[in-house]
Amino acid sequence: MDWGAIFSNSVVWIVNPETIAYALATVGLAIHFGYTGLLNFGQAGFMALGAYGYAISILTFGFPWWAGILVGIAASVLFALILGIPTLRLRADYLAIATIALAEVVRLLFQTTTFDAVTGSADGLGGYHDSFRAANPIPKGTYGFGPFTYNETDWWVRIFGILLLALAVLITWLLMRSPWGRVVKGIREDEDAVRALGKNVFSYKMQALILGGVFGSLGGVVFAMPSAVIPAVYVPSLTFFLWTILLLGGAATIFGPVLGSVLFWVIMAFLSNLLPRMSEAGLLPFMSNQQANITRFILVGLALMLIVIFRPQGILGNKKELTFNAR
Amino acid sequence: MPADTNTTRSTGLHVGEVRPGVAKVDPILVADNITRSFGGLKAVDVDHVEIPRHAITALIGPNGAGKTTFFNLLTGFDKPDTGEWSFDGKSISGVPAFKTSRMGQVRTFQLTKALAMLSVLENMKLGAKAQKGENFFTAMLPWLWRKQDDEIEQKALKLLERFKLDTKQDDFAASLSGGQRKLLEMARALMSDPTLVMLDEPMAGVNPALTQSLLDHILGLKADGMTVLFVEHDMHMVRHISDWVIVMAEGRIVAEGPPDEVMKNPAVIDAYLGSHMDTDLGVVTGRIETVTAPKREKK
Numbered sequence: 001m002d003w004g005a006i007f008s009n010s011v012v013w014i015v016n017p018e019t020i021a022y023a024l025a026t027v028g029l030a031i032h033f034g035y036t037g038l039l040n041f042g043q044a045g046f047m048a049l050g051a052y053g054y055a056i057s058i059l060t061f062g063f064p065w066w067a068g069i070l071v072g073i074a075a076s077v078l079f080a081l082i083l084g085i086p087t088l089r090l091r092a093d094y095l096a097i098a099t100i101a102l103a104e105v106v107r108l109l110f111q112t113t114t115f116d117a118v119t120g121s122a123d124g125l126g127g128y129h130d131s132f133r134a135a136n137p138i139p140k141g142t143y144g145f146g147p148f149t150y151n152e153t154d155w156w157v158r159i160f161g162i163l164l165l166a167l168a169v170l171i172t173w174l175l176m177r178s179p180w181g182r183v184v185k186g187i188r189e190d191e192d193a194v195r196a197l198g199k200n201v202f203s204y205k206m207q208a209l210i211l212g213g214v215f216g217s218l219g220g221v222v223f224a225m226p227s228a229v230i231p232a233v234y235v236p237s238l239t240f241f242l243w244t245i246l247l248l249g250g251a252a253t254i255f256g257p258v259l260g261s262v263l264f265w266v267i268m269a270f271l272s273n274l275l276p277r278m279s280e281a282g283l284l285p286f287m288s289n290q291q292a293n294i295t296r297f298i299l300v301g302l303a304l305m306l307i308v309i310f311r312p313q314g315i316l317g318n319k320k321e322l323t324f325n326a327r
Numbered sequence: 328m329p330a331d332t333n334t335t336r337s338t339g340l341h342v343g344e345v346r347p348g349v350a351k352v353d354p355i356l357v358a359d360n361i362t363r364s365f366g367g368l369k370a371v372d373v374d375h376v377e378i379p380r381h382a383i384t385a386l387i388g389p390n391g392a393g394k395t396t397f398f399n400l401l402t403g404f405d406k407p408d409t410g411e412w413s414f415d416g417k418s419i420s421g422v423p424a425f426k427t428s429r430m431g432q433v434r435t436f437q438l439t440k441a442l443a444m445l446s447v448l449e450n451m452k453l454g455a456k457a458q459k460g461e462n463f464f465t466a467m468l469p470w471l472w473r474k475q476d477d478e479i480e481q482k483a484l485k486l487l488e489r490f491k492l493d494t495k496q497d498d499f500a501a502s503l504s505g506g507q508r509k510l511l512e513m514a515r516a517l518m519s520d521p522t523l524v525m526l527d528e529p530m531a532g533v534n535p536a537l538t539q540s541l542l543d544h545i546l547g548l549k550a551d552g553m554t555v556l557f558v559e560h561d562m563h564m565v566r567h568i569s570d571w572v573i574v575m576a577e578g579r580i581v582a583e584g585p586p587d588e589v590m591k592n593p594a595v596i597d598a599y600l601g602s603h604m605d606t607d608l609g610v611v612t613g614r615i616e617t618v619t620a621p622k623r624e625k626k
Contacts, residue, residue, distance in 0.1 A: 171467065174466070174467040174469070175463075175466050175467060177469075178460045178466035178467070178469065178472065179452070179458045179459075179460030179461045179466065179472060179476060180460060180461050180462070180463055180466030181466070182445070182449055182452060182453050182461075183453065183461055185442070185444070185445055185449075186442045186445060186450075186453050188444070189442035189443055189444055189445060190440045190442055190443075192404065192424075192436070192440060193436070193440035193441075193442060193512075194442075194453070195404070195424045195425050195428070196402070196404075196424060196425075196428055196433065196434050196435070196436070196440075196516075197425075197428060197433070197453055197454050197515065197516075197518075197519065198425050198426075198428035198429040198433075198456055198519060199425055199453075199461070200425050201425065207463050211463075
């Protein structure tokens with residue numbers, strides 16, 4: 001087996017745009033679930049709105065790239081309001097049902113042939129990169145070392161994504177050490193108690209839903225930047241990968257989503273390189289090459305179960321603060 | 328039973344003859360015609376009630392009398408079918424819970440709601456009103472709220488000391504005992520400088536050693552100029568600390584008055600031991616004896 005190739009194919013995922021996009025969306029999920037206690041199973045919907053908001057406003061309306069990002073943010077704020085106004089007064093489990101349903105509504109609206117001219121239906125959208133690439137300050141060329149060697153466009157996407165992620169992490173850190181963070185953490189523990197202390201619980205839950213949703217949509221934008229927007233990406237299983245990342249890193253932690261995303265993608269890449277090669281080498285006689293590649297998803301599911309059972313606070317979580325106590 | 332430590336009992340709170348719904352000299356909370364039904368059951372049906380200011384009022388009654396429901400209605404945690412009520416002269420009918428709390432009417436819960444995964448100190452600081460740092464945008468600019476936050480912390484530490492929780496300030500509230508959580512919840516409510524403190528069964532589940540300390544704290548609230556309304560089961564507790572007692576049964580207010588008098592009221596005995604229309608008065612008199620007996624022993 002070519003261990004060198006397996007290794008280098010795996011470590012590149014540390015700074016891949018997908019890794020950054022998933023980390024961003026998971027920071028949003030940490031605000032929702034880890035800090036505020038909102039069970040959001042529709043983060044894929046927020047990501048889809050970011051990605052489509054970005055692509056459609058460039059392709060259909062001829063906006064510059066930065067205005068496309070703003071449209072994606074605005075779309076997710078609107079979505080959070082539509083989602084939150086009827087459901088945030090309900091118990092946490094009902095919110096979970098509503099979010100998964102509404103995220104599917106969003107995806108199916110983008111996928112339907114009715115709006116084919118704008119959304120590209122099942123084919124998705126592509127070729128919206130010119131504006132963003134024109135803004136690239138990096139001169140033409142190839143940079144980096146070892147497996148981390150990219151051209152100027154690839155670096156620009158990565159650097160921009162990392163800047164967005166850093167901003168999201170900074171905002172989360174600032175908020176969660178402030179009295180605002182104290183209120184939302186109080187809501188996570190018991191919203192009636194917080195209400196009795198004179199805080200407008202509904203408003204705080206809405207603010208948290210919007211903020212986490214905006215981070216989700218930024219994740220969608222970063223996900224769309226290097227490649228294309230394809231509706232089949234924004235399925236519920238995307239949301240559950242984000243949950244795996246969140247619980248892996250630690251739900252109520254600042255850097256948990258970042259660490260979780262890096263680990264998740266590196267392990268996924270490692271397995272997708274290793275398992276088919278093992279199969280080729282005859283080490284997995286009972287499965288075909290393709291089956292071996294799919295096995296990694298089974299292993300991810302297994303890992304999620306093991307985390308929740310044996311380390312519910314995640315890698316970075318405080319041992320005493322078992323945050324997996326959703327009501 | 329703890330000794331009767333209430334040396335500051337307020338008297339002369341009412342106007343005219345003592346009966347359910349009697350007017351008070353200086354009411355802080357006035358409720359009219361409040362009803363709340365759950366399906367076919369009329370849980371609360373109160374024609375008129377006034378809570379006296381600067382006094383400790385006990386709301387008592389047997390299980391299922393509607394005390395907690397009435398509490399929830401008055402604090403905006405539940406909406407009544409009919410009725411109007413006002414706090415400090417301002418109508419608060421239909422006002423949501425967080426707004427009544429901001430007006431100075433703070434409550435605690437029967438099942439203690441300590442915020443388990445917040446530290447004791449954070450629990451306390453959450454109770455303070457009008458915090459600049461609780462706004463989404465100013466929260467990100469710590470220099471705008473740091474000073475106020477420090478002041479709040481000082482106040483919290485002082486209160487924790489008074490409630491003997493200061494050594495626990497950095498522990499998660501989850502690590503406190505049941506009684507300590509009751510204390511924390513009460514202390515947290517005081518962070519907002521309330522005028523009316525509403526305690527839902529403050530003694531429930533508290534071990535006897537802490538009961539006396541809790542009673543003293545409740546008396547302390549009154550000494551600090553606050554009005555207290557509390558729900559309680561235990562007649563003896565009620566007699567020790569309350570200035571006025573309101574008795575509920577089957578959703579209605581069946582009696583009210585100063586504690587010693589109200590305990591002798593046949594309606595109260597009925598409420599606690601059930602109506603026995605077919606038994607004669609002699610048996611009822613016998614029951615009065617059983618209720619008042621512990622008091623004689625004590626004196």
